Amino acid sequence: MEEYNIRNIRNFSIIAHIDHGKSTLADRLLEITHTVAQRDMQEQLLDAMDLERERGITIKAHPVTMNYHDKDGQVYQINFIDTPGHVDFSYEVSRSLSACEGALLVVDASQGVQAQTLANVHLALDRNLEIIPILNKIDLPAADPPEVLRQIEEVIGLETGNAVSVSAKTGIGIPEILDRIVHNMPHPKEPEDDLLRALVFDSHYDTYRGVMVYIRVFSGEIKKGSVIKMIATDKTFEVQEVGIFTPHEKVKTSLRPGEVGYLIANIKNTGDVKIGDTVTELKKPAPKPLPGFKNITPVVFAGIYPVDSSDFEALRDALTKLQLNDSALHIEQESSMALGFGFRCGFLGLLHLEIVFERLQREFDLDIISTAPSVIYKCLMKDGKIMDIDSPAHYPDPSHIEIIEEPWVTCHIMVPSDFLGSVMNLCNEKRSNLEKTETLSSTRLHLTYKMPLNEIITDFNDKLKSITKGYGSFDYEFDKYKESDIIKLEIRVNDEPVDAFSCLVHRSKAESKGRALCAKLKDVIPRQLFKIPIQAAIGGKIVARETISALAKNVTAKCYGGDISRKRKLWEKQKKGKKKMKEIGKVSIPQNAFMEVLKTEE
Incomplete structure (x- = not known):
């Protein structure tokens, strides 16, 4: 049993863009501290999901002591x-950073x-973390450490005097x-x-033991038998086990201030554990929770x-x-006439949508389709009510809507300067406003x-990646709601509205979207x-139309010679x-037509 001394504890996380070598660096740290035996070592040890390994991204956070x-x-x-690492999970990142005192910027x-x-660096700077810049992949022929150090100083505004140059792959500088x-x-x-105060920065569900809660203790002590209370959900549980990760769980008698680990308390329902919540004792509760908690709300439906x-x-x-x-996934049942x-x-x-979709197909072997994604619009009605609308089916009568x-989001785009023109064209198509342009280096820009x-x-x-040959990267954060001219575009086949193809669009885009959908349907409906x-x-206004011509029999084939009136009579x-x-007659739209149209929308 090693002795406990708060001065000998260090908590840190790693901040990096996708594929900058974060998981490889973590592997090397585990090796050099002999946390994982050589025979158990494998690449990207902490990325357990196949999807994480294939795409080179981290989806679930894993702590290690x-x-x-x-x-x-x-x-x-x-x-x-x-x-x-990805923008979609920025709240989870902010909670993980709150549990640390320092960060490595890779x-x-x-x-x-x-x-x-x-x-993510700004999230870390807001929390006053000590940031150590690390230049990875210095063994590559294309590496240019002085230029990258200059970028870190100018773009992020960090001192790079204590920067470390490493190669996580070969182990230099670890x-x-x-x-x-x-x-x-x-x-x-x-x-x-x-008084016990511990921050919940993640959780996962274990089929046999219920929810496993990942915590960082700030004050007090938590051990087996403690009766705890979750402040945000107001639920109480009795702790059955506490421990640390070495990557695998290792039971301990207690967790003390500064330590990071897990607790198991027979929690059956994941809704009882919210990321960012504060754990305290039921008998002597902390007067107020740790700062920064907020309920995660879905953005895309x-x-x-x-x-x-x-x-x-x-x-x-x-x-x-x-x-x-995945506590952020929101589900409710619905039915559609067509699907x-x-x-x-x-x-x-x-x-997040892509990952959930792919996991459903892979892990559960399901054959599924998804409708075009939409965001939440806020409708202020004439009677003063505010409605949140996430699908065209819930769109109210336009005559009752005030606004x-x-x-809107603030979007940061980093591109090589050669592609500036085409990227600006792309953004202009998207109804955007350019706020500022900064030069990062002789070849790269930040818009x-x-x-x-x-x-x-x-x-x-997809478009940004294809016009910049894969070199452009972008990130966005929510800005605010703005008044806009959003309307419901309805698709009618043989004068019958088809709900699966309806969508909410901006008025300026409605006509082109309508034309594209009609043209596509003309091809796929028999x-x-x-x-x-x-x-x-x-x-009531039709903005685009296509007509599928009828299958016709040549009724005048048997007429030869004679008067035109005979033919006319048959045609009539x-x-x-x-x-x-x-x-x-009713037009039944075949299932594959829905598939085709929904695919083109993606």
Whole structure:
């Protein structure tokens, strides 16, 4: 049992853009502190999901406790709190950073500062963390350390005097990082009193033991048998086990101030644990919670439907299981005339949507489709009520609406200067306003735009990557709701509205969107024995139309010679038949037509 001394504890996390080598660096730290035996080592040890490994991103955070013996024989307990790197999870990142006193800023020496690094560094600076810049991949031929150091100083405004140059792959400079963590980062503050205060920075669901809560203790002591209370949810539990991660769970008798670990308290429902909540004792509670807690609200909504309606139960079970490990996923049941029963799901952003969609397909082997993603619009009605609308089905009667507001975001885009023109064209198509342009280096620019969120969520990232040949990176944060001219675009097939294709769009985009949808439907709906009009309508006004021509029999084939009136008579008879058929005929849109159209929208 190592002796406890708060001065020998260091808590840190790593901030990095996707693929700048964060997980590899974590592997090396685990190796050099002998936390993981050589035989158990594998690449990206902390990224447990296949998806994380394939895409090179961290989705779930994993804490690890390492013991480090320095040259003077002192033993330090170093807690590494891993954070997801992507903008969608920025609240989780902010909670993980609140549990630390320092952070390593990892920047790829060949790529320089990227957009997401910038956003997360500001989160760390706001919390007054001690930041140590680390230049990774210095063994690459394209590495340019002096230029990247200059960028860190100018763009982020950090002193780079204590920067460390490393190569996480080959292990160069790793001992120096540990040395910096121990000597440059502050130890946790001494607690003012002995009331229990612990920050919940993550949780995951264990099938056998219920919810496992990841905590960082700020004051007091938590041990088996403590009766605890969650301040935000006001729930009480009895602790059954506490421990630390070495990456695997290791039971301890208690967790004391400054330490990072987990607690298990027979919590059945994940809704009882909120990230950012404060754990305190029931008998002697802390008077107020730790700062910074907020309820996570979904930003992007999409419908998820099973392709085969008999998979509905399986889809429901799968979504409930995902929700156990992902408290930010919001689910409610809905049904659509065209697609049958399904779920309306709320996500933190596009990447979150993609990951949930992919996990449903892979881990649960489900065949599903998703409708086009939409954001939440705020409608101020004439009677003073405010409605939140996340799908076209809930859109109220336009004559009752006073104003509609849509969410705007501040968007940071980093691009090589050669692509400036094409990136600006792309942003102008998206109804954006350029706020400022900064030069990062002779070849790279940082553009700050304000733009509506619904313009970003469909295809902005893909287009940005393709026009900048993969070198552009972007990141966004919510700005505010602004008044906007949002209308419901309705698609009618044979004068019947089809709810699955309806969408909420800005008036300036309605016509082009309507045309694209009508043209696509013309290709995928099979021809009938009568003409089918396909129309895009705003209220009562038709803005686009395509017609599917009828399958027709040549009724005059048997006429040869003779008077034209015989032919006319037959044509008239045919016309009457078609007219009668159109009155009683219904157009059934095949399932694959829905698939095709929803795919093109993506």
